[in-house]
Structure formats: structure tokens, C-alpha cells
Amino acid sequence: MFNAPRRMGGPALAQSSLLKSTSSSAYADPLASSAPLPGGSGFGDLDPWSAAPSPARSETPRRDSAGEDIVPGVGAGIGSGLGGGREGLNGLIDDPPALYASLLEQLDPNNLGEVSLSSVHRLLATSRLPAITVEKIINLTSREKSSLARQEFFCALALVALAQSSPSSDPDISIEQLSASLAKLPLPDLKANPSPSNNNTLNVPLAPARGYSEGESPSISNGFDAWETAARQNGNDHSDVSASGFGEEIPTSTGYSVNGSAFQEGGPGVEAESQKDYWKKLETVEVSLTQKEGWFLQKYTVESSRRSAGPVSRRYSDFVWLLDTLLKRYPFRLLPALPPKRIGPDAIFLETRRKGLRRFINFVVNHPVMKDDGALNVFLTEPSFESWRKRTKVSTDEESLSKKLNHAQEMSIPADLEEKLGVLRDHLPAILGSYQKLVVLAERGLGRLQAQAGDASRMALSVQSVGEEMRGCCYRCVAGATGGCSLCEGVGRGLGEVGESWTRVAEESEKRAATILSTHIESLKSQRDLYLSFRDLFVRHDRFAKDSVESLRKKVETRQKKAESLKAAQKAGWEVEVDKLVAATDQDNSQITILLARRVFIRACMWHELSIVHHSRQAAQATLGWRQFARDQNAGVKAIGGVWEALEERLDAMPVD
Template sequence: MFNAPRRMGGGSISSSAFLTSPGLSSSAYNDPLASTVPAPGMSGFGDVDPWSAAPTPARSGTPRDSIEEIREGIAGTSTSISGGREGLNGLINDPPPLYVSLFDELDTTGTGQASLASVQRLLSTSRLPASTVERIINLTARDRSTLARQEFICALGLVALAQSSSDNEDISIERLSASIPNLPLPDVKPSTISQNNTLSAPPTGYDIGNHASSSDALLTPSTSTGFNAWDSTPRHTNGFSDHETQPNQISSGYSANGSAFKSDGILDESQLGYWKNLENVQVTLITEKEGWFLQKYKVESDKRSSGEPVSRRYSDFVWLLDCLIKRYPFRLLPSLPPKRIGPDASFLEARRKSLTRFINFIVNHPVIKDDGALNVFLTEKSFESWRKRTKVSIEEESSSKKINISQEMSIPTNLNEKLNFLKNNLNNILISYQKLVNLLEKSLIRLINHSADSSRLSLNLQSLSESLNKSCFRCTSTNDQNQDESQNGITNNCSLCQGVGRGLNDIGENWIRIAEETEHRVITMTNHIESFKSTRDLYLSFRDLFIRHDKLSKDNVDGLRKKVETRSKKIESLRSAAKPGWEIEVDKLVAASDQDNSTITCLLSRRVFIKACMWHELSVVFHSRQSAQITLTWKSFTNDEIESNEKIENIWKDLKSNLENMPIE
């Protein structure tokens, strides 16, 4: 299944109808799910697969070319140092612990990147001239908005070189490589940047609104004692192979047979506040690979009593989805991202986010959340051994769960009409949501570039302030007379240039504050984009449900009825003829008809159960989740934008106040 489109409901989805979305620049935050849009005029749902035609995301998140240029530039000047290391390569491959701890402190999101604003703030504590800091940034970051681990190590090495050298104007990669054997540790103060980098981690996709301070009141746990179909408290504590509910363990508000309907047969359409008590599962990429290429993920739930996180491979997620599709073919199930040979860091991060949305979708489904295989997936430490020794039931939900007459009567007679309302408009909704995600990610790229440009503006202004004072004829001693006056204690400084220089420094500090706030806004924007993708995943799940329904809901009831009718006529004919041995032949036909009638009864019950499932997924799961996610995501987005703009406004107001005393003449 390498490089193959994802399977949808048992069939592969063609990618030929996809067009690459124009104008979308690739970045470290790109998601292949959002990089394509369906071709105009497509009908049906079989060709709307955002992953199928998506190319591998660009490696812009890891600026390899800069590192390669650095390494190539010092290849011929490598100097052997202690421990068998050579030149800059040795420093990059085996950096001092201080280098590693400083990078870990700046890499708040765990993506292997440090933002330019945070690096500049750290280097500003080195007491080096702004022009030197600017040169170090230009040598390592080039025109990028982030520094990879290797580039950050080079930057710290250049800082140490500049601090130990009297000639800061000749800082270069070649000098760094030659100086490594005797290079001291850089003198910086990381504690000054920790307050500016206390940024929250991205949410899981359904934790919508949790990071918005003004939305806390909306997200307090419900104190209502009423039935909540979205209650995600796990009800299975032991791993088991059968997906049925354990004995004497009945979900609150559900009938004893485990179906998703109340005992009075009325569907729970008004499950208010489901989002207040969502289960949150974190999926983290484990950096150490298993073998040569197998990547594992750390999976940890906040409500499953496993004690410690478990590690899972991508194939384990595939196994889980295959089981759930076979058990719950008529429930909303999310799709998995594809596997790819030689994935880069950007693709792995996009897939990790997609896996996070996938598992959080499942654990918060009111029916599937209690599945035994799901519970084992989230809690069993020796998962591979468990799979080898346990035979997992893949029996369809309808074979073990039944609905009564009152529940059957609660299904609307015009259910197909209601489903068609969504089906006829789902394609347009999917296209719109993919465009929405594309546009938001383009806005995110602009924010990243704005943060980097603000950092460079700050560096440039501080360097300009230093150059301005050095170029003033009144601030420098350019002849013997001025030197004599200086030796005799006579100062000839220019208060005008010094005041302007201080003003430029204030402006530079203002721009670094803008860069830091923009960096924070990048993280919150990334969180919101994940929430929008979660809503998009909901529509994709219903599209896949329609595909599975069209394929799997078919049965041979009509054919069996014709066989029964044919046998009945033959039985009457045999009885009328009354030939010798006719009784034995009639008994065989009657037994066959009885077996077919039993099968017809089961299939008719399955038809009703399928309708009940579709109605529940439409009226309870889809309807409530769609409205809550859209509303809460946009409320949280708006609140964060207001808060961010207010902070930026205050930064400019503070600068305006500081510049009131900046001299003019």
C-alpha cells in the first residue's frame, strides 16, 4: 500500500480527477489533505479524496540546502578535534549538552525547528554587537523563518567564536571550523526567553476552543445529570476480542442490547454540550525508528486507565480501521492518511496530525468509543503479541444488536429523502472546506514570513543604531585634538545622535516584540486550522459512509423470495401428483424454504438496523458535531484574533510613548 490512494469503504479511489490547488506555497505547516481540490463538475463522491493526488510536501520546514552549503563550504577546512570528531561536522553531530538544551527550550512545538524570533532573542543576551548578531543570523538562517537543529548549533558556535575573538567583523563558517578544537561555550542567558515561549501545544483537532481564554466558560464540564450520548468515559477495562458490551455493563441512556437508541425508542437528537467532556488522545512521533525505517507513535489518552502511553505503528492504525469498518460499516468513521516511502519531516508531521484527528474522532463517537478492540489499541502495551494470540471478532454490528418495535417506529418514513438532502450538497461542502483550509494555510505562511521579516527588521535597526553613532563627527574622535580632549576628560558626544540611536533601539525592540507575538499567533492559527480540518474530516466521513452504504447495504431478499415462491409451487405440484416418494421430496423443499425464510427475516431485520444506524449518524452524531465544531471554532478563532490584535496595538502604543522624547534637532 506504499504510495497508494487510501481505501474508501472497500474500494480504491481514483486520483485522476484531481487538480493541484493553484497558488498554494508549500511550507512546514502544509497538510497534504488540503493541497488539492476536486475538479469542477465532478459528480458523486468516489473521486473526492484529498490525499490521493497530493505530492510529498516540500522540505521547506527543514532548510537542508543551507546546511549542505555550510558543510560543503567547510569540507576542505575540517580540523580534527578531541574524540575523533572533525571540524563543524563533529560539532553538528555531537554538540555539547548546552547546545542541545538551548535548542530544546526554543523548539516548543517539537517540530525540530526554532523560530527566528526566539533565536534572535536568545542571541541578544550574548552582549555581542547587533551587526554581529545580524551576520550570524544571515550565515545560518539565510532567508528562512526558522532554524533547524544543525543551523542552530552553527549559530551558537558562531556566537562562541565572536565572544572569544577580538575581531567580530571576520566571523565566518571557515573560522568556526578552524576554531572548534579550542571553542568555548557561548555565554547566553536562556532564562530571558522562557517567558516569551510558553506557547500551548496544538490541540488534537476536536479540542476546539480550549486554547481561547474567553471560551473557558463554554468548556466547563457539564454538571447535568441527564443522559449524554457523547460521554467518553471508558467502560471496558480489560482487553477482549469480541466487540459486544461486557455483561451487566450498559451505557447510560442506551437500551440493554447496546444499540444507540433510548429504551423508549426516541432518538436523542438534542445532545447538548457533548464537547464539554471529550476524550483527548495525543499522538506523538517517536524520533527513534524501529529497524531501518519503521516509524512509531506514542499514543496517550487522558481517560483510559493504562497508566503509561503506548507505542503504535502506522500499520496498527490500519488494523484498527479495518476492524471498525467491518464491525460498524454504517457508522461514521474517519479515514487514514496514506503511507509513503521515504517520508520527510513535513509529511510525517502532517500524517501525525491526521492520525491525531483520526483517533480523537473515534474515541468520541457515542457508539464506537466503547469498542473492545479500540480499548485494547489504546491500553495494551504488548499490542503485537496480543494480536498474535487473540482472534478478534469482525462480526457486523447488526448481527448482535437488535432494535425493538418502538425504536423501529422512531425512524422517519422519509429517511432517504433526508439523507439525499446531505448527499446532494456534500460535494460542494467538501470543495468549499478544502478551499477554506488552503486559504488559511496561505495566511499561515504569510504570518511565518511576517515573523521572520520582523526579526530581521529588529536586527537591521539595532545595527543601524550602532553605525549611526560611529559615523557622527561629534561622537567620534577623528583627529589628535579630539583625542587629546578625550584624554583630558573633555567629552564631545552628540546628544542628538545618541537620542536617535536610542530611539532606533526602541523601534528595533518593538519589532522583535511584534515577531514574538506573530510567532505566538502562528501557533494559535495552526491550532485553529486543525479544528477546521476536523470539521472537514467529518464531511469526508459521511461521504465514505454513503459509499459503504451503497455497496454493503445490498442483499438478496428478492432472490430468496422468488426461490421460496418457486418451491411453494413445486410442493403443490408434487402433492397434486402424489407420485411414490413425493413426501420425501416435499420435506426437502419445505426445509430449504424454511431456511430461506429465516435468512429473509434476518436480512429484513438488518435493513431496519441499517436505517436506524444511518438515522442516528445523521441526526445525533453528524448534526450535533457539525454545528458545535463550526460555531466553537470560529468563536475561538475570533477571540484569539482580537486578543492578538490588542497585544500588537499595545506594542505600538508603547513605542509611540517611548518615541515622544526622541530628539529631532
């Protein structure tokens, strides 16, 4: 029921909760085996949606000796003196003040339940607390991670309020002290940092030690398409529903496609020419999450850049309906798989599925044949899609029944098509395994970059703390000493500059991580999906291309022999029997003609998908994707290099003796 769209292999995604420990999860590693694609079938058992469970978010709640819940994941000893249920610190986390929830919403706009350490550092920097106090608060709550979960973030805010309410310049900050002061705890004096870097805050947890799997890379930006280099155009690109199989049939041209856009008159050479620079004319469909309706119903907002209906609301089951319809109409076309469905999905699973749905729908709307399908157009434009489905009977006839090839198109099919397809079939397992490894390696690199961003924030905190404490360690700067120490003051200012530079490095690392997540990893997955689509196409071809021509021919031969024997015997009523045999033979011959035409049409489809769709897209996507990656990496390295160059110039004035 829940994994129906996954047409090819693999166990279902293991269910995970927001309260599972990362260390207890087992992650499949495609790099652990030298075989690119293990499995029984000719294409292996590669299933990108079920390589591993979702990354765990935080620890399972523990219980103290009294059997009461201890708030998980907020540092060692956090449960001391806490009550369970709605009391104590647990009660504050379960039912936080409005300010806490507002700050979390600002720093976690995608509702992933995680706030990056750099974002927390920027927020706590507005508290006007000493750097050493801020460092202590982060160390108490983050537990050496590069992000804070929801409960950890709320605990950090409560510790800030505790520190701000203390009359001492060096307040006693601890979980025990916080628990004892909850009854009179004020709200923290903070504000979200409106700096531009906050727009690209990476609110995702670190990748586990063995790397993210396919289902675990939450997206940051819904609006970036790695292959789209041309500006979006808003226009009306509607196709009549009846032109693609429902409603009243519309006369079509003599070309291969209903509107002539797929195979143009003159053969595939003309069409191949028309596909040049196709990546400059892409239609872009954005898929974004909307609020849940009830416990299970998750809806998506779908909006095309070229269809003027505006945003429409769709359920996951509507995507399943669209895929099933297209599979029945176009069984011999490239179609990507849908991400799976599961009960009780967490925020990361939902975000991963949203990205998978986006890749699916953008593949379909830019396919030279399916982009003009009426069902697809209704899916993208109909505001009341559910009621439309109830009142409209949609034809699922195979496209070979309504589309005919002309003589030039038939002659353009190469005689050695099976050999050409066989070459790709033989190499698919290896290239799929390679792309799966590339995705895993890219996600591991993302995890390391996120960890670097967290470590840079910690470096900034520690260096700033040292700069503040240096004067307290100097006999000339302590209270009561005459004069001051210009050396310590100068070094302290220099260390402040160093801390500020580390903060900049953390922000730039976050930006690079967000870019890698929204562009490079998605680009690799789009390329991998292309090969997965052809693998699935081979499977469908092996299943559905078979026909009954040979058996019908044998029946025709048997009837003809029988008719001849009846004519020779000329028994009473032989004319009636012969007429029946002739009528049945004519019917079978007509069916044979249709099936033979379908054979040729299937060959034309396979040649079209191989030579036009697959060939152009695998080249364009690889080239444009790696070009974009090189540009992004170069820009990121230059930005971080600029930070260190500027620091080097500023530290020239830092005193030595």
C-alpha cells in the same frame, strides 16, 4: 501495504527528504480550479492526505570542483575552503559539541529540525555581541528565511563562538574565517532564553508559495482541543470487552445500544435531547510521538482523559487494526480515515500523521455508539496490546446481528429517508471543496504570519544595529572628541526601544501562528473530516447494504411450486422430497427475515448518523471553532497594538534636534 488505511482515492504522498529544495517541489493548489472536486466518482477524488509532498527542509548537498560535499543552506559561499566527510565545517555539523545539540533541543522540542528566526534572535541576544554582529551572523545563515535548519543553526553557533573569541570589537565574521578557525574554536557563551514566549516558539518552516497541503502542518501543542470547553475529568469509564463482541456475551437491554447510550428508549427525540451540549462532555485522547525503535518503528503514547489506565504505547499498525475492526462492526457509522504511512518519513510528516491520528481517535471516542465498543476500550487501556491481540480472538460481526430495534425506533425512521440522504449526497462535493480551500487558505495565512515574524526579527536587528552605529557616525561622539552628543545618544536609545518593540512583535506573531496551527487549522480539518466521513459512509452503504432477499424469494417460490407438483403427482418417495423442499424453504424464509431486519437496521443507522451525529457536530464544530478563532485573533491584535502604544509613549522623549 503502506497506504492501506486510505480507503478513498488519491495517489500516495510523494516522498520527500530533509535535503530537498523547496523550489523544486510541485504543490497542488485546490484554488487553481473552479471545480470544487474534480474526479470521476460522484464525490470527486478529494484526498486530503495526498494533495502535495511534504515541504522541503533545505537544499540538497552540492559538490565543489573537487567533488567534495558543501554544507547546504548556510548562505552563499559557505563551501569555500571546506573539506568533505567528517572534516571541516561539515564535520562540526555532523558531530556537533554537546552544547550545540542541547541548545537545539531546547529551541526545537518537537524535533522538527527547524528553529524559528525569532528564537535564534533571542538566543543570540544573550551572547553580548554587538547588534550589527548578530545581524551579520543571521544574514549569513538564514538566507532570507524565517527559520534555520539544523545545519544552519549549528553554523550560526559556530559564528557566535568565532565572534566572541575575536579580540576586535568589530570581528571579521565570514564562513571562510570560520573554516580557518575551526581547530581552535571555543564553545559559544550562550544560554536559552527562559522567557514565557519561548514556550510557544514556532519551530516550523515557512509554507511554500502555493501554501501548505494537508500533510504539511506540524502541530505545536498536543494538549489543545478546539472543541473542548469543559475541564477534563479523570474517571473510570471502562466498558466490558465481552459486551461488544468478544468473550462471553452479556445480555443487553431492549434499547438500540448495548448499554442504552446510543438510542435511548423512546426514540431519537430523546436521544437528540441527550446530545445537547455534547461538546461540554467530550472525552479527550492525547496522541504524542515517542522515540523510534530501530529505523522504521515509530510508536505513539495514547492517553485518555476518562479511562484510568494511564498512557499506553501504540504503533501505527494498532490504529489500522482498530479502524478495520470498527469498519467491520459498524459499516454504516461515520468513521474518519487514517493518515497514510510511508517509508522514510521526515519530522513534519510524522507530526502531521500524529495530528491525524489524534483527530481520528477523538472522533471515535466521542461517537455516541462506538465510544462504548470493547475493542476501542482495550485499545485505550491495555498495556500489552500486541500480546493481547495474539491471544484474543476478536469478533467482527456486524452490529445488526446483536442489536435489535424496538417498535418506536422503527417507526421513527422517516419514509423519505432516501430523499434526505440524497440532499446531503448532492451537496457533499461542493462543501468538501470549500473546506479544502479553507484549509489551504488558512495554511497560506499561517505561512505569511511566519514570514512576518521573521521579518519583524530582521527589523529589530537592523534598527538595533543602526542605534549602535549612530554614535560612530557622529563627529562629536568619535574617539578624541570633546564632550558627547546628547542628540545621538537620545536617538540611539530611542532606536533601541524601536528594536525591542519589533522583537516583541515577532514574539507575538509567533504566538499567533502557533495558535492558528494548533486550533484554527485543526478545527477546519476536523470539520472537513466529518464530511469526508459521510462521503465514505455513502460509498460503504452502496457496497454493503445490498442483500439477497429477492433471489431468496424467487427460490422459495420455485420450491413451493415444485412441492405442489410433487404432491399432485404423488410418485413414490414424494413425501421425502417435499420434506426437503419445506426444510430448505423454512431456512430461506428465516434468512429473509434476518435480512429484512438488517435493512431496517441499516436505515436506522443512516438516519441516526444523519440526524444525530452529523447534524449536531457540523453545527457545534463550526460555531465553536470560529468563536475560538475570533477570540484568538482579537487577543493577538490587542497584544501587538499594546506593543505599538507603549512604544509611542516611550518615543515621546526621543530627541528631534
